[in-house]
Amino acid sequence: xxxxxxxxxxxxxxxxxxxxxxxxxxxxxxxxxxxxxxxxxxxxxxxxxxxxxxxxxxxxxxxxxxxxxxxxxxxxxxxxxxxxxxxxxxxxxxxxxxxxxxxxxxxxx
Numbered sequence: 001x002x003x004x005x006x007x008x009x010x011x012x013x014x015x016x017x018x019x020x021x022x023x024x025x026x027x028x029x030x031x032x033x034x035x036x037x038x039x040x041x042x043x044x045x046x047x048x049x050x051x052x053x054x055x056x057x058x059x060x061x062x063x064x065x066x067x068x069x070x071x072x073x074x075x076x077x078x079x080x081x082x083x084x085x086x087x088x089x090x091x092x093x094x095x096x097x098x099x100x101x102x103x104x105x106x107x108x109x
Contacts, residue, residue: 007090011105016066025077038105
């Protein structure tokens with residue numbers, strides 16, 4: 001992989017509350033992107049944050065979860081389909097025979 005080539009760095013979920021938040025991936029205009037090793041790690045973090053901050057957890061996930069995907073080294077949030085192609089091009093896929101139409105963290109980490 002070349003240093004300039006885009007690659008997947010972690011799993012991520014975009015929660016879109018319609019508000020502008022600083023320090024988000026360059027292609028996210030509203031909402032927040034929360035990252036983790038796997039998507040389940042993101043959900044665990046969000047649950048803990050929601051609990052500590054007094055949010056209604058079921059409403060938080062149903063209302064604001066926009067998309068599951070990945071964060072790239074180019075500071076972009078990508079969905080599972082675009083992430084799949086990026087991982088293939090960057091030679092990050094562990095087992096091409098098991099790779100489906102969408103990328104899952106288990107395919108690369």
